[in-house]
Amino acid sequence: MKKSAEDFTRSHEPIAWSLFGAGGMVVAFITPVLILISTLLVPLGLADSALLSYANVLNLLNTGWGALAIFIVITLQLFHAAHRIYHGLHDLHLKGNATLMLLVFYGGASVLSLVTGVLLLTLFSINL
Numbered sequence: 181m182k183k184s185a186e187d188f189t190r191s192h193e194p195i196a197w198s199l200f201g202a203g204g205m206v207v208a209f210i211t212p213v214l215i216l217i218s219t220l221l222v223p224l225g226l227a228d229s230a231l232l233s234y235a236n237v238l239n240l241l242n243t244g245w246g247a248l249a250i251f252i253v254i255t256l257q258l259f260h261a262a263h264r265i266y267h268g269l270h271d272l273h274l275k276g277n278a279t280l281m282l283l284v285f286y287g288g289a290s291v292l293s294l295v296t297g298v299l300l301l302t303l304f305s306i307n308l
Contacts, residue, residue, distance in 0.1 A: 196263055196286065203260025206253055214253075241304045251300055255293040262289040 221227035230236065240246035262285040269281070300306070 192282070192286075196259075199256065199259035200263035203256035203258075203263070206256045207260055210253060211257070238304075241300070242306060244306050247300045247304060247306050251293075251297055254296050255289075258289040258292050258296075259286070262286055 217227060218232060222229055222232050241250065266281060266285045269275075
């Protein structure tokens with residue numbers, strides 16, 4: 181018997197997994213470079229220290245593209261962490277109310293993403 185569209189229920193999983201995957205890419209490729217630049221290359225003098233000067237970072241955050249890049253890096257890492265923690269607890273068989281856990285983890289990542297966006301928009305005069 182062929183199934184129709186009414187036989188399938190909607191799920192949050194495709195959105196959650198896509199944010200998890202995108203966050204994993206950020207964690208794997210972008211975060212190590214940021215850590216390398218800010219903790220090793222600049223302090224050891226292997227890169228120009230003016231690279232991370234207050235004026236340069238402020239100029240970056242005042243551009244629309246710079247603020248968007250910072251927002252994306254922070255937000256995707258939040259959703260990646262939320263997904264990992266949620267499924268890690270599931271793997272450890274620490275099961276609670278599934279709806280509450282989804283609300284806490286993904287809702288928390290959503291709220292923190294919203295706070296990040298609001299802070300970027302209000303604290304910096306972003307030039308689009």
